[in-house]
Amino acid sequence: VQNLDINTATSDFGGTLQDGKLYITSSRNDNRKKYGWNEEPFLDIYEYTVAEDGTYQGEELLEGDINTKYHEGIVSFTPDGKTMYFSRESFFENIYEKDSLSNTKYSVLHLFKATKDSDGFSEVEALSINSPNYSIKNPSVSADGSMIYFASDMPGGYGKFDIYKATLDANGNVGIPENLGQKVNTEGQEMFPYISSDNTLYFSSTGHLGLGGMDVFHTKEIDGKMAPIRNAGTPINSNGDDFAFRMNEETGEGFVSSNREGGKGSDDIYAIKKLQPLCDVLITGTVVDEKTGDVLAGATTSLADANGNILATKTTNAEGVVEYIVECETDTELQVTMEGYESNKVSVDGTNEEEVAVSVALTPIEEIVTPVEVVLNPIYFEFDKSNITAKAAFELDNLVQVMNKYPDMVIEATSHTDFRGSDSYNQGLSERRAQTTRQYIISKGIDASRISASGKGETEPAVDCNPCSKEQHQLNRRSQFLIVKQ
Structure with missing residues (x-):
């Protein structure tokens, strides 16, 4: 992770490469009015040319009809580079203002698209999914151009901002937004989605377990469901806010923005290089x-x-x-x-x-039912304990199924111990294990009259050994389920 030379003392973030150009968002334009929230100029989109040595040269305000006197945010492109999607601040009259002398307005962020021509990007058009009632921002177009991901605080979400996706057709028409669900979205904020060429979804969140502030996370959609959410870890994440992640999966290079300590401004852009592939x-x-x-x-x-x-x-x-x-x-x-x-x-x-x-x-x-017992895989207890483990419960659920299938069946659960410990102690331990087993079966809805329990201690070993190996001791710590009534 390396701080870029193009960062300034003001806020710089983003970092999108397209057709030999680097596009960033910055508040460095002193000709703009200052934004009251942080006393920095309103955000504009800038472009740099990628030089042969890999440096970024020729800072320019993005030409065309993109930048206004208000905020513009990070950008994303269709695969052919001819259409750019970006965020822009939009203002609306406050219809709830009662004072006729007041001219109060409120702002939201909306998504726009622009077409590239010889003079830059023009024909700016607002997306149909925008609404004056909520914000839509942080666009990311999939590698095949069929889907657009974004963040929004539209009604029906799980937190302040959620990650959504919507289809894009050949004409750039946007489908109905689809919330990515509670696995991705939390009660906090999920923003800055980025869908990479291998369909890995990166995003930033305050709601998932992180290192501090906003962290970068990633997941992938498999069989229509999202894989477990993972923190990108250090050095991508810090104890500050880390966001606007971009990664070229083929080269392992990309960008992340952060307000971590040691930067040049309030937000800085960092170049990143993947040293070890995500496995x-x-x-x-x-x-x-x-x-x-x-x-x-x-x-x-x-x-x-x-x-x-x-x-x-x-x-x-x-x-x-x-x-x-x-x-x-x-x-x-x-x-x-x-x-x-x-x-x-x-x-x-x-x-x-x-x-x-x-x-x-x-x-x-029915294959596990014999004339004398229900044969389960071994139900082992931990040494000197009588609690039902997760593995034991997994097997006991089979007995529950059998008893539900055959409602007249009556079972005696017997429990056995290994040879370690005194005879009297082992007898008591096996009794506790048998009763715990019985109580588990009853807790699953089986009538208590249909299952009894008895402890056999060390009187009926599966393996008669002296001395016994660890494996032999485990074989002796077992349960059996005898059929008392068919």
Whole structure:
């Protein structure tokens, strides 16, 4: 991250490259009236020529009909560079003013587009989605020109400013704005969206967990849903406000604006260079019926981290497929549940591969019922503890499914310990574990009369060993579910 030489003592931000030009927003124009909020001149759009040595030369106010006596904001271009979208301050009469001698006006920010010709950018036109009742600002056009992203405080959002997107047709007509939802937007402010060439969405926020002030975050839309929000981290973010992020995904170079300590003005533009590529892995899971091989649509899947914490939950599509994005070298577990089937899960080892495909087979629930017991995957307890872990609950939910399917079934839950500890202590521990197991089943809506519990201590080991290995001890710490009544 490097402070640009073109920064001044006033506010400079933005940084958009197009056709050999750098476009920024700045309040350096002393010929403009000063803005009362910060006593700096109103903002204008400037352009520089990118020299052969990579420096920015020839500062000029953007020619054409773009700059006015009021604020103009950061810009974005269509892929061919012929149409520029930008923010501009717009003023309206305050119709609620009761004093006829007053000439009070209020301002909002609106989006405009302009067409490039030999004299610069002209034919300025306001977008149809503008309204005198709210602001729309910070445009970013997608790499294929089919979508425009922006920030707005229009009604129906989740916070002060939210990120929206809308379609763009070949004639530049804008579709109905769509809020990106609560995963992206918070009760705080989300602004300065930027959609990169690989469809990574960068934006700045005060509502997500950050380093201080406004931070840069990023996410990606997968299968119609937004991936987990990630903080861009240092040195992109600081304890100040960091915003107006731009990144060329091919070169790894871009810009970020910040009012961090050590700058030249209130806001400065910093050149950034990605030294280590952002490493994401796309996990594609397919859920099938173990008996028939048919894909299972509508199965509930959850992705858990190495500690069992649920990162996200999705439902398989019509092809039985679900997709998640995680950071490289992150171990995860894909858990799958579906009514009428035994729950199952598969471990997904962390990798640097771009995509990992896994398959999860679900067994019809009746397959785990034998004449004498309901056979679940092992339900292990932590050493010297009786609480139900997340992994244990995942398995016990299968028993709940069985008991719901067979309403006359009565179960005895037995709990066993390893050999560590005295006989009397282990007997008490197993009793506590059995009762905890029973209470979990009851909490899921099963009548208490249908399940009893007993502790067996160390009297019925699965492995009779002395001494025992760690694995053998774990095998002995188990639960069984005997069928008392079919």
